[in-house]
Structure formats: structure tokens, C-alpha cells
Amino acid sequence: MSDLPNWAKGEGGEPKADLADKLVDEAAGVKPEESADAAAAAATEPAAAGSDHAREDSGLASRALCFFRFLAVLTVLLALVVIGTNCYIIYDKYTEIKARGILLRVYGILFSIFVIFAELEWSKFTKFFGFLKYWPARGLFYIFVGLITWDQTDATSSSSYGTYEDIVSFLMMSVGGIYFLLGLACMRTVKEAERARLADESA
Template structure:
């Protein structure tokens, strides 16, 4: 009688079950969340400037007393739309207008739109004047914050953290893929043992 038969052991060892590693939970970086929220606020403010300038242009053309003011407002609408689209950081925009890739350039464009919205021409309606002031001062503030942050190299910090977040997300995806593959191989191994 062999020692395996004495102890009741079979010729094949039982499969070893390795506990699965804990899933990596990706936490968003609070700094990047603040940057995204600020970008959203800036885009909404630029769209508010678009609305104000459209209303002002319509009033200028409707009364036909200030054609040049209406044309000025049309340019302000186009540039404000461009500011809102630039906040999406769409690669098509930054590819052709490299200055908008940098926060200082983006801030200067926002200040320009704020001044265009506020400065010329004045309309008689008080509600529109109030809306002009609110939108222009908000966009002016956003532009100043962009310029200050650009000068202080906060943009470099943001880009570094974005790269780290992308690499962390990729590592988590790779880990999940490896775990899924391991489970498939374990299932295959159990089928062969049966």
C-alpha cells in the first residue's frame, strides 16, 4: 500500500484558489475637478456673453439707428462662441490656434470679449444693461484668473496631474483585464481537472 492511499490522497492535487485582488477604485483628483468646474463656469459665462450680444445686435439692427453697433455685436458673438468652444480644449481648436493652448492667451481673449460685451454700444433697456454688466464682469474675472494661473504655471501642474490620472486609469483597466483573463484561465483549469 502506498503512502498516498494511506492518507486518502489522489494522484491530482486540488486546484489552488488564489484570492482575487481588490479592485482599484479610481478617485478623481480634486484639483482636476476644480479645474473642470472652472472651465465649465467660463464656458457658461461666455455663452451668456453670446446671448447678451445677440440681443444687443438684434436691438441695434431692429431700430436701424446703430448699424455699426450691430456689426460690432456680431463680431462679439463670434469671438464669444470661440471662447466657449476653446474651453472644451478640443484638439482641433488648439491645433490651429496655439495661443489658446496657454492659459495666458486664453485669459486675454476672455478679457477682450468681456470688454467688447461691456463697452460699446449702450442700449436703453435696463435689464439688458444689467445682463451685459453681469456677463462681462464674470468673464473678466475668469480671464484674470486664467492669466494669473498661467503666470504662476498652474497649467503645468494641471497637465502633469492629467497625465498621472490617465496612466492610473490605464493601469486600472489593464489590471481588470488581467484579472478577467486569470478567471478565464482558472475556469479552464477547473474544467481540465474534472
């Protein structure tokens, strides 16, 4: 063992555990320092690739969160339009609308308020209407709100309100369909995960 190079000896002159690897490197003309640098570079490359992949996933999640915010804003605006439309028609056509039509419009207004609270994620509201936390159920509820509004267009079909109500009701049903499909795809978990990540970064 006395003819071994110094780098091949451990404490007390004993050979190191990776002696065979280093002897192979020396026979190939590779210096120990070069071998260590190559190993460090090999260890760094996967980490860099993983970092790039993480940044790509983060970018996709951020774009998804922007889409969810846009969808929430659009839904709130549609709900406000439904409320305003029903309130104005009740006021303007009170003598021409039957009691059944007035009651259905009142329910449309009430359910539209529920839509706004659900999109704002008001905890006191979702505590009592927990089914709206689940996007498939939320989507079906939004479709129902759109159907109520659409059903009442017959009462105002002779006026300019009919076409306007049709557009609003179909948009509300479309948003409900989007929520239903997103819920089936479990996209709510993506939204919550991205929110948690942003909260951790800002903390």
C-alpha cells in the same frame, strides 16, 4: 576563527563582511534576528512616510483638477450667455443699434465661440489658434471678450439689458483675470500632470 558563532561565518567558514556589526550586537545582547527585524522596520518607515506624502500630493492635485474643471464649465456657461445676450439684443434692438454696434456684437459672438472651443480643447481649433493653449494669453483674450460686451452696454443703457450685460461682461473679465494669474503660476502644467496620472491609473 574556530570559536566564531556559526552566523558569523560565510561559505567555507570565512567571516562575513558585516562581522563587526554583528559582534557589536552580540556584545550588547541583541540577537541577529532582532537586529535584522529592526533594520527591516527602519527601511519600511521611510517608505510608508513617502507613501503617505504621495497620497497627500495626489489629493491636492485631484482637488486642483476639480477646480480647473469647474472653471472650464463656468467659462463655457458665460460664453453661452454672452452669445445669447448679443444675439437677442441684435434681434430685438436692430433698428436702434448703429452698424458699428452690430458689428462689435457679431465679433463678440464669434469670439465667445472661440472661448467655448478653447475650453473644450478641440484639437482642430487649437491647431490654428495655438496661442489659446497658453493661459496668460487665454486670460487676456477672455478679458478682451468681456470688454467688447461691456463697451456695448451704452447702446442699451436705456433698457433693462444694460445692467445684465455689465454683470456678464465683468464675470467674463474676472475669469480672464483668473486664467492670466494661473498661467503666470504655471498651473497648466499641474493640470496636465494630474490628467496624465489619472490616465495611467485607469489604463
